[in-house]
Amino acid sequence: MSEQIKIVEDATCTFCGCVCDDIELTVDTEKKCITKAKNACVLGRAWFSEHGVADYPEALIGGKEATVDEAVEEAVDILLEARFPIIYGMSDTTCEAQRQIVAIADYLRANIDTTTSVCHGPSGIAFQGVGESTATLGEIKNRADLVMYWGCNPAEAHPRHFVRYAVSAKGMYTPNGKKDRTVVMFDVRSTQSTPVADIFVKVNPGKDFEVLWALRALVKGRTIDAAIEERTGVSLETLQDLVERMKSCRFGVLFFGMGLTMTRGRHFNSGALLALAADLNEFTHFVAKPSRGHGNVTGADNVVSWQTGYPFGVNFNRGYPRFNPGEFTTVDLLSRGDADAACIIASDPAANFPRKAIENLKKIPVITFDPKPTVTSQLARVAFTTATYGINVAGTAYRMDDVPIPLRPAFESPYPSDEEVLIKIKKRILERKNH
């Protein structure tokens, strides 16, 4: 092996919430790219191969090349002048950077929100109402004999979920892997994940809440009318059979995704599912787990929660954190035109937010942090090119089940990390405020 090529073992992939940390990277240290990512899934391989070192300017102000320090000063100008600055994103960067972001929001008395608010935010809200019976993924691997997926498509969104954690994974009390398990999928249509299921339950679109509530009722020994089938597409017999399996399993788990959080009912859907899992503990050991999307959205949740007391949609205008989804969540703030400056870190809202929100985003000065040009960075007043977390930058990421995992960078980047630039901004804000 030439000196040019290096192997990084136990590397962590941060594409999705699986945060697999068993990746073996083959790195060309001269060309500064990753040529192989052993054990990575299709998403992970794309993640590792697409993040090399391109020739972008380290910073842009108004589309023109600038130094990092110049851009920091311009960004601080914008943030200090604004009356309602907002900070959004955070889910694709390290916890170390996330902590700096909250600090900046605190000093600026700004609004801070993470991508949770367009993803599992409803699950977070439901969690505050119901709680959650849950487990780390190793418990699923070792013990779960009934695995249910509701409104999510792991084959495409979390490709190694089946193999590493929940279906074919072999564990202490599941030595035969899939043979020791029954897999149930709930969805409004067949997906790439459906073939994995032993039982596929097709639910009428927008009727998940009714099905969940009927299951809860049956678990508690209530009667359900057969007319449920017409409303939901799921027959009473199917529901009764499912309830029997859930009550008699040894260790059950319900994973769920956007099919519940982003359809009719939203946090009511998540809440119904979490309540169902809680109720089942009267009969057996039952847990639930939201399938988190981005690599470190769980980290963002954790960091914002421990520093402020609230997970997302936090506002510091009065000098202390306040929480109100709908009021302080970013889509809503932008759609109403409340924000007069925006700092977007590790996300691309201009590419996926509702139209009104994007229109208003275009009207205000925007600062972005991203390793690559994005739709958002291209409309930004100040754009920083930063190094990629997990590939160039060390730090911590939290897996979907709240397990914190260290990152093992493959090669160095000429660009600063998000954390480094954020610290510069934070220091300048403090210097200029205390002047």
Next chain:
Amino acid sequence: MADALRIVGGTVYDPINGIDGDIRDICIENGKIVDTVKEDAKQLDASGMVVMPGGVDMHCHIAGSKVNLARKFQPEDHRGDVHPSTRYTRSGTGGVVPSTFATGYRYATLGYTTAMEAAIPPLGARHVVEELNDTPIIDKGFYILLGNNVFLYQLLEQKRYDDLRQAVAWWLNASKAYTIKLVNPGSDEAWKGKKNQNVKDIDEKIHFFDITPREVIKALIDVANDLGLPHPAHIHCNNLGHSGNYRTTLETMKTADGRRVHITHIQFHSYGGEVGKNPTSAAKAISDYINTHPNISADVGQVMFGKSTIMTGDAPLAWMLRNVTGGHTKWINADTECESGCGILPFSYQQHIYTHALQWAVGLELFLLADDPWRMVLSTDHPNGGSFMNYPRLIRLLMDYEFRKEQAALANQKAIDSTGLLDLKREYTMQEIAIITRAGPARLLGLADKGHLGVGADADITIYDDKADQETMFSAARYVIKDGHLFISDHEFCADHEGRILHVAPQYDAAIEGAIKPFFSDYYTIQFNNYPVDEHYIHNHQIIPTSASA
């Protein structure tokens, strides 16, 4: 480092050095207490004030994944108790589970300078270190949950006692922890593996294992002593909360067989009566045993009326409490693979409820019956028994018999009368308070440089106004000094400060990794190499040495 400072004319309580209310100067330089300082050194006039070492809380739940879940799921707990930023300090929210900055600042406001997070699964060590790094002012450490560790169970089953000791030492190093914690040993296997069962009898085999909880308890007590850890195995006994559980507690203490052990929040483990019926007080039986067995230490785990949050590694306990409310309370259960479990729910203790009033009385009885306050120290198992912000009120209850009587009269009389509380007229002295809130915990933790004001001690000093109402007095220190830096002056924050993480690093034979690694491959979902917390997470830290086997 800090300038030289002379604290002049304060009334000093320093039990470890036998100073009991003398008026004397305390000198500080470079973060430590020194014999004297130069003539022209800065002075702080403490005349008329009470000077004590900074408080040491040896059992609280302030950081980590369990605490963060509890914090995240109670926004209603924070709304009414905001914590605004100041020129020097970050903002946050309070309530019973405050955000990390608020936690550090509020402990400091009470005059505490060290706190130990009581229960962390090693898989979550990285998380607790991150949160502790965001908990300002105080020095801190944490205990790792090993009493339900599956790999250790396998070693114990196979009678590989040497390997067990090496593995525990490895685990303490890998997680940067302070000592070994046991919570309801044996219960996780029943909870997770046997459809939510629990351990009832410490001599019954653990589900799917050929060992008993008592054997786990004995083994870990021995390992902690053999490794010479500064603080011994720290045990949350089986059967917490159940009527008649004092017998389990006595059996657990007997298992120590003369070796050091610490029984935590012992109030919850001091009930008589029969299972299924109302509990009664067994404080006398427990107290008698501890008074006559100097190898045992305890913290009380006092219950205080008002809001609390149950957050415990004892998952079956939380489930039981959730069902007591008919299942109408929100509830969290969180299993950690191969290591532990946890349960969380919002709670409150109400004066009129028999059991709550009994618990309140039992805790006070344990304090008042203690012959040796060095071994029965103050805690509320924050936030399980109530917030640490209740400590000043608890201090007043101990020092002021009339106040105690008044408060007892407001509580369920049947419960109060069933205990011996009102016959105990003892009033704690200021010196005894200094023992149970600083000197005692520091000594039990083996922190030689804390909890006292002798030369060489860390300059962690609290100065209180001397007030007749002890609750007011202890609610807000006038001056607080940490590592020789003044950061609360005239009741206001005048600086921020980052404390240290205190941890142990017992020696171990690296060969044990060869045994642990395959277990990780098979049963964990994190790579063995990614599991240990590396040095860069603990940039501000101090290793507390182990001693020769105790």
